[in-house]
Amino acid sequence: MYTTRFLDVPPLDSVAGTVRLPGSKSISNRVLLLAGLCEGETVIDGLLASDDTEVMLQALAALGCTVERSGEAVCIRGIGGELPVREADLFLGNAGTAMRPLTAALAVLAAVHGGAFRLHGVARMHERPIGDLVDALRAIGCRIDYEAAPGYPPLRIGAAPSGLHALDAIRVRGDVSSQFLTALLLALPLATAGGSSARISVDGELISKPYVGMTLQLLERFGIAVERDGWQRFTIPANSQYRSPRTLRVEGDASSASYFIGAAAIAAGGQPLRIEGVGLDSMQGDIRFVDAARAMGAQVDGGAGWLEVRRGTLPLRPIDLDCKHLPDAAMTLAVLALFAEGTSRLTGIASWRVKETDRIAAMATELRRIGAAVETTDDSIAITPPAEWRAGAIKTYDDHRVAMCFALAAFSRCAGAAPALPVRILDPRCVGKTFPDFFEALFGVAAARPDDIPVLTIDGPTASGKGTLASAVAARLGYHLLDSGAVYRAAALAASRAGVDRDDEPALADLAARLDLRFGADGVWLGGDEVGESLRLEAIGSLASRISAWPRVRRALLDIQLAFHRLPGLVADGRDMGTVVFPVARLKVFLTASAAQRAERRYRQLISRGISANIDSLRADLEARDARDQSRSVSPSRPAPDALLLDNSALSIEDSVEQVLAAWQARTPFG
Ligand SMILES: Nc1ncnc2c1ncn2[C@@H]1O[C@H](COP(=O)(O)OP(=O)(O)OP(=O)(O)O)[C@@H](O)[C@H]1O
Numbered sequence: 001m002y003t004t005r006f007l008d009v010p011p012l013d014s015v016a017g018t019v020r021l022p023g024s025k026s027i028s029n030r031v032l033l034l035a036g037l038c039e040g041e042t043v044i045d046g047l048l049a050s051d052d053t054e055v056m057l058q059a060l061a062a063l064g065c066t067v068e069r070s071g072e073a074v075c076i077r078g079i080g081g082e083l084p085v086r087e088a089d090l091f092l093g094n095a096g097t098a099m100r101p102l103t104a105a106l107a108v109l110a111a112v113h114g115g116a117f118r119l120h121g122v123a124r125m126h127e128r129p130i131g132d133l134v135d136a137l138r139a140i141g142c143r144i145d146y147e148a149a150p151g152y153p154p155l156r157i158g159a160a161p162s163g164l165h166a167l168d169a170i171r172v173r174g175d176v177s178s179q180f181l182t183a184l185l186l187a188l189p190l191a192t193a194g195g196s197s198a199r200i201s202v203d204g205e206l207i208s209k210p211y212v213g214m215t216l217q218l219l220e221r222f223g224i225a226v227e228r229d230g231w232q233r234f235t236i237p238a239n240s241q242y243r244s245p246r247t248l249r250v251e252g253d254a255s256s257a258s259y260f261i262g263a264a265a266i267a268a269g270g271q272p273l274r275i276e277g278v279g280l281d282s283m284q285g286d287i288r289f290v291d292a293a294r295a296m297g298a299q300v301d302g303g304a305g306w307l308e309v310r311r312g313t314l315p316l317r318p319i320d321l322d323c324k325h326l327p328d329a330a331m332t333l334a335v336l337a338l339f340a341e342g343t344s345r346l347t348g349i350a351s352w353r354v355k356e357t358d359r360i361a362a363m364a365t366e367l368r369r370i371g372a373a374v375e376t377t378d379d380s381i382a383i384t385p386p387a388e389w390r391a392g393a394i395k396t397y398d399d400h401r402v403a404m405c406f407a408l409a410a411f412s413r414c415a416g417a418a419p420a421l422p423v424r425i426l427d428p429r430c431v432g433k434t435f436p437d438f439f440e441a442l443f444g445v446a447a448a449r450p451d452d453i454p455v456l457t458i459d460g461p462t463a464s465g466k467g468t469l470a471s472a473v474a475a476r477l478g479y480h481l482l483d484s485g486a487v488y489r490a491a492a493l494a495a496s497r498a499g500v501d502r503d504d505e506p507a508l509a510d511l512a513a514r515l516d517l518r519f520g521a522d523g524v525w526l527g528g529d530e531v532g533e534s535l536r537l538e539a540i541g542s543l544a545s546r547i548s549a550w551p552r553v554r555r556a557l558l559d560i561q562l563a564f565h566r567l568p569g570l571v572a573d574g575r576d577m578g579t580v581v582f583p584v585a586r587l588k589v590f591l592t593a594s595a596a597q598r599a600e601r602r603y604r605q606l607i608s609r610g611i612s613a614n615i616d617s618l619r620a621d622l623e624a625r626d627a628r629d630q631s632r633s634v635s636p637s638r639p640a641p642d643a644l645l646l647d648n649s650a651l652s653i654e655d656s657v658e659q660v661l662a663a664w665q666a667r668t669p670f671g
């Protein structure tokens with residue numbers, strides 16, 4: 001997951017390959033609650049690992065459920081309708097799918113068994129209405145108090161003064177959020193143990209019916225057969241008891257699929273994009289996004305658990321759609337509208353106003369930011385594509401879906417934007433709510449023109465701080481990092497281990513061409529050995545300097561370095577990054593510091609690692625190394641003509657990083 005302040009998504013052109021979706025958030029949190037209320041164990045496979053499921057898991061554990069994780073599966077031992085823990089303070093973040101059902105379940109349990117519970121979340125959660133659900137629960141005798149503003153969390157739930165009653169005439173509003181009805185359906189089987197059935201009538205037209213359909217299907221998997229009269233009346237039979245299905249697999253998230261369906265609908269490539277984890281047989285309402293995408297021009301095939309999508313008509317056909325039944329995926333349609341020939345109108349989206357943010361306002365502001373003309377009403381949005389695209393830094397309002405759907409704006413070239421523009425996603429970490437690795441998944445299937453993938457190079461002499469600066473800058477931008485010195489050092493280490501003479505150019509080049517080198521989160525691997533420490537030995541640095549003077553060795557190591565040039569961008573450090581390997585780099589820094597400073601820094605670096613060193617001989621060695629690196633015939637270490645010269649002798653690491661980031665920012669369209 002990207003945890004940077006922003007992520008610049010370069011102009012994207014095509015998509016191909018396979019993307020595997022994370023589990024559905026809506027199914028995951030429903031199943032977790034049902035498993036928590038059951039007796040015995042339920043093993044849930046494919047559960048979404050995200051902020052929203054994490055708060056639900058923590059709440060269940062706090063309430064006395066046993067939660068065991070093993071790989072992708074989670075085993076829940078439920079409380080079996082009892083209430084082993086009678087007091088708890090539950091923080092539920094911004095997870096509506098945890099707040100609403102837990103409110104209902106705890107209110108009913110506390111009414112039956114007694115107890116005291118506090119449910120709260122982040123600031124936005126305290127602005128999301130829950131009054132209609134609380135009213136429905138109070139009407140059957142539950143004790144729920146608002147801690148602050150009436151109608152909103154935080155809530156305090158306590159024992160019911162006179163038990164539960166009026167179960168045969170429960171009323172709930174259905175036209176604001178279907179989650180209130182879902183919460184009652186999930187929790188009220190607990191109230192039927194005394195022999196009464198529970199009857200719920202819905203006031204107003206029920207929105208998001210497919211989500212309620214999903215609730216009913218999942219209840220059935222857990223042994224609760226709800227009788228339904230249209231979408232207005234629901235009856236939970238007397239003495240209903242949750243029965244664990246023992247094992248259950250969570251479908252991939254259909255709303256998450258919408259971003260990839262959308263990408264494949266507009267991207268070039270010719271190949272279909274395969275999406276695994278959710279298919280045309282899905283129980284999720286947002287699978288209807290497929291119909292909307294088809295209506296706009298996408299070609300979509302699918303079966304059980306898979307979809308294949310390719311571009312059909314482009315520009316897309318504008319769409320005029322009532323989105324009551326697919327409120328989440330409809331946000332993706334709003335961005336796809338940028339690629340349509342004419343104005344698209346999405347109606348029935350009043351519920352957007354009370355989601356993670358006011359989504360109608362947020363979408364309108366951000367679509368306008370990149371050049372679209374947008375009109376809104378209380379429950380609709382109309383989008384006319386940009387006459388001229390603008391590079392936008394998209395505010396995401398702590399809303400995962402805003403972040404994910406606006407990534408599609410990076411395909412602006414497919415809408416004819418010239419030049420094609422990158423899109424900056426502010427606070428990309430918000431995707432952690434439902435799809436922590438969303439951007440990694442996107443970059444895994446999307447391709448950009450090489451010139452569009454940004455590179456920042458940092459060259460300079462030994463111990464000038466290139467590596468330190470490069471890794472800090474890469475971390476701040478969310479870019480890949482190439483330590484090209486480590487590539488030459490690995491070749492030197494391999495040569496030293498194989499006993500190859502440092503002057504035997506053909507043998508060295510042959511060895512370099514066969515180098516089995518892997519850089520990973522788990523270290524640097526040469527063959528089967530982790531060699532991170534060995535590469536940093538001074539002797540290996542010196543040998544690297546010598547063998548790197550051979551043209552054939554340099555050529556043999558070129559592809560390893562070029563392979564780092566991947567989405568979303570690269571920071572590369574070395575000697576010839578800006579001059580030879582990445583001459584098109586957008587920013588080339590040549591970093592220097594006085595020899596005295598560099599020797600001092602290297603000395604301190606070695607001593608801190610417990611390696612003894614002599615500062616004078618270190619200085620002599622690094623000066624000799626610099627002289628060799630600067631005077632060799634191929635790729636000598638020298639600044640590119642367009643390099644930014646930075647002497648950091650008197651700068652802190654943080655100051656150097658800020659200076660380079662400022663220079664980088666000035667070279668982006670977001671400057
Ligand atoms: N601006 C700075 N001020 C003070 N110390 C610094 C600065 N930049 C880097 N250093 C320190 O200098 C030491 C050497 O830095 P680093 O290893 O990044 O250099 P390098 O140029 O990558 O070296 P090499 O060429 O050997 O790979 C590190 O201990 C680092 O913390």
Ligand SMILES: Nc1ccn([C@H]2C[C@H](O)[C@@H](COP(=O)(O)O)O2)c(=O)n1
Pocket residue numbers: 462463484485486488489541544545548549573574575576577625629
């Ligand atoms: N792009 C590069 C990177 C490194 N080298 C050579 C020259 C250096 O002395 C040696 C070790 O590099 P370091 O880890 O100290 O940055 O490798 C090169 O020729 N070209």
